[in-house]
Amino acid sequence: MDCVLLRHGIAVDREQWEGTDGDRPLTDRGAKRVEQVASGLKWLEIQPTHVLTSPLVRAMETAKIIHTSLKGRSALQVVNELLPDAAPEQLLTLLSDLPRETSVLCVGHEPHLSLTASLMLAGKPSMSFPFKKAGACLIEMPTPLKPSRGTLRWWMGPSQLRALRKKGSKVPADW
Numbered sequence: 001m002d003c004v005l006l007r008h009g010i011a012v013d014r015e016q017w018e019g020t021d022g023d024r025p026l027t028d029r030g031a032k033r034v035e036q037v038a039s040g041l042k043w044l045e046i047q048p049t050h051v052l053t054s055p056l057v058r059a060m061e062t063a064k065i066i067h068t069s070l071k072g073r074s075a076l077q078v079v080n081e082l083l084p085d086a087a088p089e090q091l092l093t094l095l096s097d098l099p100r101e102t103s104v105l106c107v108g109h110e111p112h113l114s115l116t117a118s119l120m121l122a123g124k125p126s127m128s129f130p131f132k133k134a135g136a137c138l139i140e141m142p143t144p145l146k147p148s149r150g151t152l153r154w155w156m157g158p159s160q161l162r163a164l165r166k167k168g169s170k171v172p173a174d175w
Helices: 028-043 057-069 088-096 112-122 158-167
Strands: 002-007 050-053 076-078 103-108 136-140 151-156
Touching: 002 112, 028 057, 028 158, 050 057, 057 076, 057 103, 088 112, 103 112, 112 136, 151 158
Parallel strands: 002 103, 050 076, 050 103
Antiparallel strands: 002 136, 136 151
C-alpha cells in the first residue's frame, strides 16, 4: 500500500477568523499553492485509488483541489481518523481495511500527520516528522499494516512539490 500524507494548505489565521476553527477555509494564496502542489504530485505520478480527508473545511478544500487535479478515480471520503487530535493508530486501523494494492491520499493536520508518519516509520508516535502546510510524504506500507514497517519513499515541503511542476511531464528514469 502506498500512503501519501498531505497537510492542508494555508488557511485563514485563527485571529482573523470569527467562526469555529473547523470552519476556517483556505486563503486564496493557500488554494493557489495547493493547485501548484497538485501539479507536483501529478509529476510524481501519484494516482490515488482512495482519497481520505479530515472533516475540517481547510482539509476538505485541499483534498478537493488535489482530487480534481489528479483526476481521482474514487469519491472523497471524509473521516474523523484524520482530525488533528485523532490517535494515529486509528488511521492505521482504517487503512488496514482498504485493499492491499491501494494508493491512498490522506489530507489532514498537524500534529496528527507527524505522529502518524512516526508510527508508520519508527513504531511510536513522535513529533520527529513535522509537515509544513501543503507538504507531503509517501510511505510504502506492507500488508498487513503494522507500526514501524513503513518505508519512506519521499518527503517534500510545499516549495519542493511546487517546483516539480516546472520540470516537465515525465518522471526521470533514474527517479
